Amino acid sequence: MTQRTRRQVLGGAGAAAMVGIAGCTTGDEGATDGMAEEPAQLTETIGDGELILATTTSTYDTGLLDAIVPTFESAFGMTVKMLPQGTGAAIETARNGDADVLLVHARSREDAFMQEGFGVNRRDMMFNDFVIVGPEADPAGIAGDDSAAGAFDTIAAAEATFVSRGDNSGTHTKELVVWDQATSAPAGRWYQEIGKGMGDTLAQASQTGAYTISDRGTYLSMQDEIDLEILVEGPLRGGPLVLKNPYGVMAVNPAVHEQVNYQAAMAFIGFCTAPDTQAAIDAYTANGSQLFFANAWAEPVDFAQYVPMGYSADAAARLTAEDREFLSWVDAKVPADY
Numbered sequence: 001m002t003q004r005t006r007r008q009v010l011g012g013a014g015a016a017a018m019v020g021i022a023g024c025t026t027g028d029e030g031a032t033d034g035m036a037e038e039p040a041q042l043t044e045t046i047g048d049g050e051l052i053l054a055t056t057t058s059t060y061d062t063g064l065l066d067a068i069v070p071t072f073e074s075a076f077g078m079t080v081k082m083l084p085q086g087t088g089a090a091i092e093t094a095r096n097g098d099a100d101v102l103l104v105h106a107r108s109r110e111d112a113f114m115q116e117g118f119g120v121n122r123r124d125m126m127f128n129d130f131v132i133v134g135p136e137a138d139p140a141g142i143a144g145d146d147s148a149a150g151a152f153d154t155i156a157a158a159e160a161t162f163v164s165r166g167d168n169s170g171t172h173t174k175e176l177v178v179w180d181q182a183t184s185a186p187a188g189r190w191y192q193e194i195g196k197g198m199g200d201t202l203a204q205a206s207q208t209g210a211y212t213i214s215d216r217g218t219y220l221s222m223q224d225e226i227d228l229e230i231l232v233e234g235p236l237r238g239g240p241l242v243l244k245n246p247y248g249v250m251a252v253n254p255a256v257h258e259q260v261n262y263q264a265a266m267a268f269i270g271f272c273t274a275p276d277t278q279a280a281i282d283a284y285t286a287n288g289s290q291l292f293f294a295n296a297w298a299e300p301v302d303f304a305q306y307v308p309m310g311y312s313a314d315a316a317a318r319l320t321a322e323d324r325e326f327l328s329w330v331d332a333k334v335p336a337d338y
Helices: 012-024 057-061 064-074 087-095 105-113 147-160 170-181 198-208 216-225 263-272 275-283 321-333
Strands: 050-056 080-085 101-104 118-132 162-164 191-193 212-215 229-232 244-252
Touching: 050 057, 050 087, 050 191, 050 263, 057 064, 057 080, 057 118, 057 198, 057 216, 064 080, 064 162, 064 263, 064 275, 087 101, 087 105, 087 170, 101 105, 101 198, 101 263, 105 118, 105 170, 105 244, 118 147, 118 198, 118 216, 118 263, 118 275, 147 162, 147 229, 162 212, 170 212, 191 216, 198 216, 212 216, 244 263, 244 321, 263 275
Parallel strands: 050 080, 050 101, 162 191
Antiparallel strands: 101 244, 118 212, 118 229, 118 244
8 A cells, every 4th residue: 555645733622622522422412511412514624534444344244334434424524444354454454554543353462453552542342242153953063052162172073164264353363262272173174264254254154064153243244144053152142251252443553653644543433432323333233133232431431441451362261350341241231132
């Protein structure tokens, strides 16, 4: 990608006002403090008027971004260029300065990105979970297993076909965490790495009668198109916590890449975590099911979410502080009959 021209720097008051609009507008009739009921329309372009968003395929393939991004574009007079990739590729795009803002779902990799100085101002945005899916016949017999690693061991012992994304994505990262907890190794003709996105992986697993791991959102959005069943649930429905799936949004550090549109990135982060957008995330459904649960305004508000929290995927088998936090989100946001 050709390096873009250096962004126009807005005055401090103007930039603060824009972020304030994005992060504080509630849309409630009772809201006062001099804020207009309708979103303010900006008279100045933020930087060059374009925001480049590097994101995971799950936020794009589910249609969520198509549902919320136009509101941001209208309110801020921006054009958002979306680059849907696996999380690993999206992080690399941001690391190279070829994106302004990053929205992904692999917390350990997000923390590394932040700790290495490439990202700033990370915020929790939403969550769902991962599920292990396969054919209704379930030839390996994993249905109802309360251990993700145990299910993987059972698949390996049966040498039942397993389709892996194999693309360094957030889902692939989660899959490898589960294999690390299993006693079996993902090796042999039964284990197929295809290097493709979630939609293609689900389609191939469906066509070949194979097992795979998927984020719940993409699975639900494609449920009518594939012949796969959820055989091992994630923590949204009482399954193992290792299958938790939080999403974070963060700006690319302008001190590392001066050409990035930092003002627009911060406006987008504010927009994504604002009450109206969080409500839109909760309201977004596919095939009658809620796909994501907004959590930027978890109670009580925890401002430690702005910085890496020392998350360790290796510790996922025990109840860490992050596990307890995820369970608190599930208790607060996920209906008992979900």
